[in-house]
Amino acid sequence: MGSLQLNHVNKSFGATQVLFDINLDVADGEFVIFVGPSGCGKSTLLRIIAGLEDSSGGEVRIDGSRVDAVPPAKRGIAMVFQTYALYPHLTVKENMSAGLKQAGTPRDQIEAQVAEASRMLSLDPYLQRRPAELSGGQRQRVAIGRAVVRKPSLFLFDEPLSNLDAALRVHTRLEIARLHRELTATMVYVTHDQVEAMTLADKIVVMNAGRIEQVGSPMALYNNPANLFVAGFIGSPQMNFLRAAAIGMAGAETIGVRPEHLTLSKERGDWAGKVVHIEHLGADTNVYLETEKAGMVTVRLFGEVYHDPGETLWMSPAEQRFVYRFDAAGKVMR
Amino acid sequence: MSKATHSPLRSIAAHAILLTYTVIALFPVFVIIINSFKSKKAIFGAPLSLPLGDAFSLIGYETVFKRGDFLLYFQNSLMVTVASLVLVLLFGAMAAFALSEYRFRLNTLTGLYLALGIMIPIRLGTVAILQLMVASGLVNTLWALILVYTAQGLPLSIFILSEFMRTVSDDLKNAGRIDGMSEYRIFFRLVLPLVRPAMATVAVFTMIPIWNDLWFPLILAPSEATKTVTLGAQMFIGQFQTDWNGVLSALALAILPVLILYLIFSRQLIRGITSGAVK
Numbered sequence: 001m002g003s004l005q006l007n008h009v010n011k012s013f014g015a016t017q018v019l020f021d022i023n024l025d026v027a028d029g030e031f032v033i034f035v036g037p038s039g040c041g042k043s044t045l046l047r048i049i050a051g052l053e054d055s056s057g058g059e060v061r062i063d064g065s066r067v068d069a070v071p072p073a074k075r076g077i078a079m080v081f082q083t084y085a086l087y088p089h090l091t092v093k094e095n096m097s098a099g100l101k102q103a104g105t106p107r108d109q110i111e112a113q114v115a116e117a118s119r120m121l122s123l124d125p126y127l128q129r130r131p132a133e134l135s136g137g138q139r140q141r142v143a144i145g146r147a148v149v150r151k152p153s154l155f156l157f158d159e160p161l162s163n164l165d166a167a168l169r170v171h172t173r174l175e176i177a178r179l180h181r182e183l184t185a186t187m188v189y190v191t192h193d194q195v196e197a198m199t200l201a202d203k204i205v206v207m208n209a210g211r212i213e214q215v216g217s218p219m220a221l222y223n224n225p226a227n228l229f230v231a232g233f234i235g236s237p238q239m240n241f242l243r244a245a246a247i248g249m250a251g252a253e254t255i256g257v258r259p260e261h262l263t264l265s266k267e268r269g270d271w272a273g274k275v276v277h278i279e280h281l282g283a284d285t286n287v288y289l290e291t292e293k294a295g296m297v298t299v300r301l302f303g304e305v306y307h308d309p310g311e312t313l314w315m316s317p318a319e320q321r322f323v324y325r326f327d328a329a330g331k332v333m334r
Numbered sequence: 335m336s337k338a339t340h341s342p343l344r345s346i347a348a349h350a351i352l353l354t355y356t357v358i359a360l361f362p363v364f365v366i367i368i369n370s371f372k373s374k375k376a377i378f379g380a381p382l383s384l385p386l387g388d389a390f391s392l393i394g395y396e397t398v399f400k401r402g403d404f405l406l407y408f409q410n411s412l413m414v415t416v417a418s419l420v421l422v423l424l425f426g427a428m429a430a431f432a433l434s435e436y437r438f439r440l441n442t443l444t445g446l447y448l449a450l451g452i453m454i455p456i457r458l459g460t461v462a463i464l465q466l467m468v469a470s471g472l473v474n475t476l477w478a479l480i481l482v483y484t485a486q487g488l489p490l491s492i493f494i495l496s497e498f499m500r501t502v503s504d505d506l507k508n509a510g511r512i513d514g515m516s517e518y519r520i521f522f523r524l525v526l527p528l529v530r531p532a533m534a535t536v537a538v539f540t541m542i543p544i545w546n547d548l549w550f551p552l553i554l555a556p557s558e559a560t561k562t563v564t565l566g567a568q569m570f571i572g573q574f575q576t577d578w579n580g581v582l583s584a585l586a587l588a589i590l591p592v593l594i595l596y597l598i599f600s601r602q603l604i605r606g607i608t609s610g611a612v613k
Binding site: 047050051052071072073074077078079081082083084085086087088089098099102103146158 | 503505506508509510511512513514515523524527528
C-alpha cells in the first residue's frame with residue numbers, strides 16, 4: 001500500500017512556471033529521492049504531493065486514487081520537515097500522538113502505536129520532555145517518530161538531514177535506511193545532497209530547473225548518465241568535462257571522465273597537465289591538474305600518493321568505457 | 335568578560351541617563367500620589383513636600399467615595415478596556431494571520447488599507463461616529479465605546495501582529511495541516527502561543543489610550559450609568575473652582591487598575607522573550 005503516480009504535473013507561481021510536465025511512477029515500497037540544486041522545484045513537487053500546495057495542472061494519484069482535492073491529513077501521508085516543526089508546547093509523546101488524536105483514533109491504539117514508534121527510534125527516555133529540551137538529532141528523531149506513528153502509506157521527507165552536523169547526518173541516514181527496511185513503506189525524500197541520494201535511494205529522480213532530467217537507480221545514473229547535468233551532479237568529486245576539440249577528439253562536443261577513472265603516469269598518457277594542488281583525504285588523494293588546452297582536471301587516486309605542485313604528469317582514462325561523449329545539446333552519445 | 339564592555343565609566347553614564355529619564359517619567363505620578371494624601375492648604379502651600387504630620391489628610395478620598403459612584407465608574411472603565419482589548423487582540427490576530435498566511439489577490443493592498451488607520455486619528459470622524467451611534471441607538475451605552483476603541487486599536491494591532499506572524503515557521507503550520515488540524519486550531523494552538531510577546535506589546539499599546547481617554551466617553555456615553563473614571567474625575571473640575579483633593583485622589587485611584595493590567599502583560603512579555611527557545 002503506497003504507490004504514487006504523478007501525471008503531467010505543472011506548477012506556476014504567478015507568471016513564473018516552476019514545474020514543467022512532471023511524470024513519475026513510484027511503486028509500493030520504493031525509496032525515491034528527488035535530488036537537484038536549490039531552486040529546481042523538488043521541494044515544491046513534494047509539497048504538491050503532500051497537498052500543502054495546489055498544482056496548476058496534472059494529477060497526483062496515491063494508491064491509484066486521485067488526491068488533488070483531498071486535504072493533506074486525508075491523503076495517508078506523513079511528512080518530516082527540515083526544521084523538525086515539532087509543536088513547541090507539547091511533550092514528545094503529545095507531539096507524536098497529535099495526528100492520531102486529531103483523527104479520533106481510540107486511546108489504547110494511540111498508546112500502542114506511540115510505544116512502537118518510540119521503541120523503534122529509541123525515544124523512550126524523552127517521551128515526557130518538550131522539544132526545547134532536546135538536541136537537534138533527538139528532535140529530528142521525534143519528527144521521524146511522529147511520522148512513523150501515523151502508519152502512512154507514503155512517507156515524505158523534506159531535506160530532513162540538512163540541519164544536522166556531519167556525524168549525526170550519517171547516523172540519521174542509517175536510521176532512515178533501517179526504518180525503510182523495517183516498515184517496507186514507500187518513501188519520497190528530497191535532498192540537494194547527492195551522497196544522501198546515492199546511499200539511500202532505490203530510485204533517484206534528478207531534477208533541474210523544474211524538469212526531470214533522469215530517473216534511475218543510483219548505479220544506473222552513475223554509469224549511464226543521460227546528459228551533462230546528470231553526469232556532473234552525480235558523483236563526487238564532479239566529473240571532468242573537456243572540450244573535445246581541445247584534446248583532439250572528433251565527433252563529440254564534450255568529453256567527460258570521472259576523476260576516479262583517470263590514471264596518472266610520469267612518462268606517458270593521453271593528456272599532459274601540471275599539478276596545481278593535492279588533497280590528502282587518507283583513503284584517497286585528489287590531484288588537481290591544469291592542462292594546457294582543456295582547463296582544470298581532477299584526478300582521484302586511491303591510497304596515499306605524493307606529487308609536488310608544479311610537476312608535469314600524464315593522465316589517461318583507465319578504460320575506454322569510462323569515457324563519456326556528449327553532443328552539442330549536452331545529451332550523451334552512445 | 336572583556337573590559338571594553340564593562341568599563342565603570344560607561345556603566346555610570348548609562349545608568350545616569352536611564353535614572354534621569356526614570357525620574358522625569360515618574361515625577362508627575364509621584365506628585366499626584368503625594369498630593370492626593372494632603373489637605374487643600376498643604377497642596378498649595380508646599381506641593382512637593384511629603385504628606386506628613388498636619389499636611390496629611392484623606393479628605394480627597396472621602397470626597398471621591400462620597401460624591402458620585404466611583405465604584406461604578408471603575409467598573410465601566412474596566413469593562414470597556416478589557417472588552418476592547420479582547421476584541422482588538424482577537425480580530426487583529428485573525429486579520430494578521432490571514433494577511434501573513436494566505437496568498438490572495440489584493441493581499442498587500444488589503445494590508446495597507448487596514449494599516450492606514452495608524453496614520454489617521456479616529457477623532458477626525460467624531461461627528462460621523464456620533465451620528466452613527468445615535469442612528470443605531472447606542473449612545474450612552476458601553477457598547478458605543480467598545481466598538482469605537484476596537485476600531486481605533488485594530489490598525490496598529492494588525493500591523494504589528496502580521497509582521498510577527500510572518501516569522502512563525504511555515505513547516506510548523508504545515509505539520510499541523512498534515513496532522514489534520516483545522517486552520518482555526520493551527521491559529522489558536524500553534525501560532526498564537528508563538529506570537530505572545532507581540533500580543534502583549536499590542537495589549538499595552540492598546541490598553542493605555544483607552545483607559546485614559548476622555549473624548550469619546552464625554553461625547554458618546556456621558557450618562558451617569560456609563561461614566562468612565564476619567565470622565566468621573568472631571569466633576570471635581572469646575573469652571574470657577576476645582577476640588578483638587580478630589581481630582582488628585584480620583585487620578586491616583588485610576589492609576590491602579592491599569593498598573594495591574596500592565597504588570598500582567600509585561601510579565602507575559604518578558605516570559606515570551608526569555609522562553610523563546612522555539613525551533
